[in-house]
Amino acid sequence: MLSQGISPDCYVLPSVVKATAGLSSLKTGVQVHCLAFVNGHHSDSLLLSSLVHFYLKCDRLMEARKVFDRIPRPNVVACSALLSGYARKGCVEETKELLGEAVEMGLELNSVSWNGMIAGFNHSRHFKDSILMFRDMHSEGFKPDGTSISSVLPAVGDLEMLPCGVQIHGCVIKQGLSQDNWVVSSLVDMYGKCARPNEMSKVCEELHEMDVGACNALITGLSRTGCVEGALKRFKQFKRQGLNLNVVSWTSMIASCSQNGKDMEALELFREMQMEGLKPNSVTIPCLLPACGNIAALMHGKAVHCFSLKNWVSNDVYVGTALIDMYANCGRIQLSRRCFDSMPRRNLVSWNALLGGYAMHGKTKEALEVFNLMQKSGQEPDFISFTSVLSACSQGGLTEEGKFYFDSMSKDYGIEPRLEHYSCMVSLLGRAGRIVEAYTMVKQMPMEPDGCIWGPLLSSCRVHHNLAIGEIAARKLFELEPNNPGNYVLLSNIYASKSMWVEVNSVREMMKSKGLRKNPGCSWIEIKNKVHMLLAGDNLHPQMPEITKKLGELRVEMQKSGYLPHTDFVLQDVEEQDKEEMLCDHSEKLAVALGLLNTSRGFPLQVIKNLRICGDCHAVIKFISEFEDREIFVRDTNRFHHFKDGACSCGDLW
């Protein structure tokens, strides 16, 4: 149009401005603004109105206001846009002032104006103001419509606000909006956040025809209240009934599974959704990837990575971050790094994912390098970054450096230490054998220590055979988490290592009287795209005879080279010979043996375990890594062990 020599008038310009707002391109919009100005359109209301909207879209509140003030006779539309803009930014005072000015100018506000402010305040997390606006709207004589309801409901996010939510539900019924799908979705979401599963179902049942949005909110709500089984049941039921489930439905269900320990189900759902002809998007991928990481399903994870490359979502910052996390959890920290380096954009979470990965792998030097690098790149660390830094120092035995970072955190960064930071410090001091110092720190903490403090203290007492402090820590843990069998096992391990069998027995009696049993050890290993689960003392796996035979052969080889079993990891007071046999059926050994049997020499294995790896298994796997020429990754609840050529990356300290 311009190259034809036609100068744009005040009719076409608002459309052009709208297009630039859609692009969120500040530069282009400003050019159009200039163009309008030189063409003499200084004071056209509609044009200036569209510019107000444009500047708001680009997050330029001041400019938007300046343009608004040049409108000769501002109308409701422009004013409403500015009002919602102020609310979106959380400018409560400005919103109220402008509201006053609007009345002075004689502007008649309408529902759209109110709804914009209500939604805006929720956007800026000013939930109370959102609800106040909803009330004001009502007292100004406006009846809430469907938009008002779904705009205000996100303000009700917890039990404290539930009474407000119930009142709003009352409005819904009174205004006859019970069949409005958007309203119902928001209501279900609200009851889900307030942990009211019965109310969720009730609202859905009252719908004449179930809506996919309400279904999605229901699935998320059920999983949020810890009921994945229920969510899966409803999901299958809706699918059977022929409800048109969309990407959001499938993604919600996948997220719900991967967040609640149903990792295999999440992978299966991903496959199914594609068979149903639905295309996973850039949200589906980061919902699914944690499932791969949780069970160290590296092949599945790589397949998902390929999928994201093929479908052009791999540049998404959430996808990239989830990939970093997945590879780290699958034992491939170098691949995490490669993903990180190839990301076009990163945020705090991406940096923390890499930092946490290095910490979990005990790569202290790399973790500290990344910590420096992130700051050089202008990314401020947060409390999570410090948790990883301290944990890395603890894993690497950098006691003094750890103390330095701990002090620096509050002094130089203004981040007050939380429980998890103290927890790292207890591990840090404890592993250095400075048990008394660790205990002193616990006693001086400004907050009440919980299980994440006493637990590591007890563990280090177990490693360093400190009976006195171990007993104190154990007593606290028995109060705080009476049903956690691990604590009883640790204390009895300390007694057992000192041959105090009477005490060992009394701890075992305590466990028995509470009906507690030692948590069954459980390991997973992925072989040729199939994930195998092995339990301690497993008899179910079809290859069990071969596994036992393999382990027997290995034991003979080990004894030839002077290996002695670490029998103090066996709880029971039994004969030495039996103890050795008990060590032999630990699940991590079974998983490694299964891997050896089913893959060719030189192929790396990765195993994950639901408890901490035991000292004997650690020694055995070190031997295997050399004897069988295998790299073996074992992830336990605490960290990664990378076995290679007879040594472990943890340096035998964990």
Added chain:
DNA sequence: CTAGGGTTAG
């Protein structure tokens, strides 16, 4: 011929 508001997945 032109300008304004909402829910459900990370």
